[in-house]
Amino acid sequence: MEYIIGILILVSFFGLAFYAAKGGNLMMGMLVMAILWTVLPMIGNTFPTNPAFVAANAENVSITWIQAFSKVFQSGPEGWGTVLVNVVFGAWFGRVLLETGIASTLIRKTTELGGDKPAVTCILLCIVTTAIFSSLFGAGAVVAIGVIILPILMSLGIPKVLSVVSFMLSIGAGMFLNPVLFGQYTAFFLDAEGRTTYPYEEYVHWGGIALAVQLIFTICLVLFCMRKKKTVHSWAARRPIRQKMDFAPGKSLLTPFIPVFLLIVFKVPIIMGFLIGGFYALFVCGKLKNFRTACRTFNKDFFDGVVDTAPLVGFLLMVPMFNKAAELCIPYFNALLGNVIPHSTLFITIIFCVLAPLGLFRGPFTLYGCGAATLGILKGIGFSTAFLAPLMIASTTVMNVSCCITQSWIVWGISYAKVSTRDFLKMSVVCGWIICVILQIVTFVMFG
Template sequence: METIIGVLLLITYLAFIVYAAKGGNLMLGLFIMAVLWSGLGAIGGVIDWPTINETIFNGGPTGFGPTAVYIIFGSWFGRILLETGIAGTIIRKAVELGGDKPGITCILLCIVTALIFTTSYGPGAVVAIGVIVFPIMLSLGIPKTLAAGSFVMSVGCGLYFNQSLLTQAAGTMMIGDAKYLSTAAEWSQWYRFAFAAFVIHFISIVLMVILSRKKGKKAHAWAATPNVDTNGKKVGVLAMLTPLLPVFLSIVFGIQQVPAICFAVIWALLFTGNLKSWNKIAEMVQKTFHDGVADVGLVLAFLMFLQMFIKSAGSCKDLLAPIVAPIMPTNVLALFLIFGIFGFLALYRGPLTIWGAGVATFVIVASATNLPLSILYPLFYIPCCTITTNVCPTQSWNMWAIGYTQVNIKDFMRQVLPYALPCAFVLEVVAYFMFAI
């Protein structure tokens, strides 16, 4: 009976992969999967009613509360950077520095975007930066596919440091109540890798810009102008350091994410002249926090339903392990190489992304290998960051960029995949040597 139930779990897992790849609603899909796996687990004798009632459908969403707070604060911080004019001013300085060299300007805009998203988070922040960056790129003759590809890959480049996404992933990849990035030592270990990942990822962007401009034709966009709209706001050098402050405070002083962001917000308001009036402070904080929450509302809803499925999948691991363990690679290097070679399976919410069907893959791999979270976390985070959030069309801000630049999805994928997939492979190899040895 247990073997039959395990096979049924795998069949529903494969069906969910197909459903996700075809663009099915993931919130509803995850809820149905949680119901199905809870029912099958109950039939298989590994789940009882208290587990279904308390652990899966109630404990899943409520246990995600701390991570939701990190996501909201990261999104709020992004809105602060936009509202104070800090983001716009940094972008304008990059354009001035690039002068009349479109390739150099494109690379400078990419590094600015990457640095902003080491701390900022959320579709709203990506869109707000994009509507500034895209007209500049397009008016300089950067081809539309290259503009879209370089921008979204720059957003992804910053996410190796982004505490909002990192803690979100840690809340998804849990073994029991344990999760990675729960201690200062683990954060320190991760940041060492993040530096390497940022450099490798950005090199892939630079190569894309250089090689694409050599073989491509210049294409000017519709009514695009090189002007940067900063809403008339210009800020000084100290204010422009704001995007780096949360990561700096975390690495150097071990300050937690929320107080680090609060300190950076105060810094931003101080050095942009927004601390002169109590009413002005209250108005800006209230407006940006409201907009920040609105930006990530659907993201949080998706993650709440995802937690239900995670809990149900974790409860069913004893039914899956006997089937999967015999065919699971026992060599850790082989596992990292497999994830690197098959990184494309993180596209369209496939089996290698924890933001889709890969959450079940994580449970299967964790139960079959008994590897520690310090190894499983980078193994799974790389495809979901380097591929899913970086270039996958199912990611909301990637789809927005594709639509804004009026690029065909196939042309977009031809532009980014030759650089994103090798980047993911290289990062898996680097991660093996940094985490598994």
């Protein structure tokens, strides 16, 4: 019986992969999978046929249907509620950076520093974009920054494809340290009580290395592609700078780095870091002139921030359900695959390096697709969270967040710059593949 249930569970996994690749609604996909992966193992538990299997998995097999339903559909999303609070406050902080003009001022100052050297300007803008998106998050934020940066790059003679790819890779690099995005990843790594098993403090060392790897690769890409380009004197490049002359104060430009700095150096809780950074920005930018204005500004930015993250919240509330259901499937994964998939971190690392493009199109290597099922299978076989978390986060952040056309802000960037999807993917997939290989090797060296 355990083999039949195991095969049905595996078939449903491939069904999710096909559904995700076809662009299906992932929120509904995760809910359906949570139901299937709860019902199937419970049927197997109700009608066991192998005494050895029952003895080896007594705790899982003895769970009742009501206990299973409570574990999956109640405790699962409740456990992620604490993480959701971090995401909301981070989204508010991002709106503060946009509304105060701090993000746009950083970009304008950087463009002036680059002068009339396109490659230098592009590299400096990549660095600033990475720094900004270490705190900023959301499609709205990408669009707000993109409408400033992309016209500058293209008007300086930088090829459109390179402009979009370097911009998206820079965003992805910053996301490796972004507390808001990491808060979403933690939904995949919760214990039975809903507490995260992979805290930011444990992740940040690897995350900083990943940020550096992707940013350095992006800089090398720009230098390689622009090696034969001549200096371009384009008056059009100044137009985005002159759209709005009120620069944010110089002392406010430190704001994007405040929450992460406080967390890493002084262990200040991330929500408090967001509050300190956000109100510091509002104060130095003159947005807190009186109590009534402060209330109105705080309410508006908080509302806009919640709207920015709303599309992801539903999906991320389904993920803990799916994770809890995957725990019920662990005995069946072990029975079916325990002797098939080698328990070798080197083997898994090689697979992730060779098949890195499977992180595209919501595939089995991205957590924002059917990678959640892949994670469940690998956890069930016995690989540690310390190894699996960076392995999955690398492929998700590089291939999905930075390179995939199923990502909303990448679709916007391609459309805005009038770049063909084919040309974008030809460059982005190769770049993402190389970055993934480097990061997976780093992960194996550090945690394998």
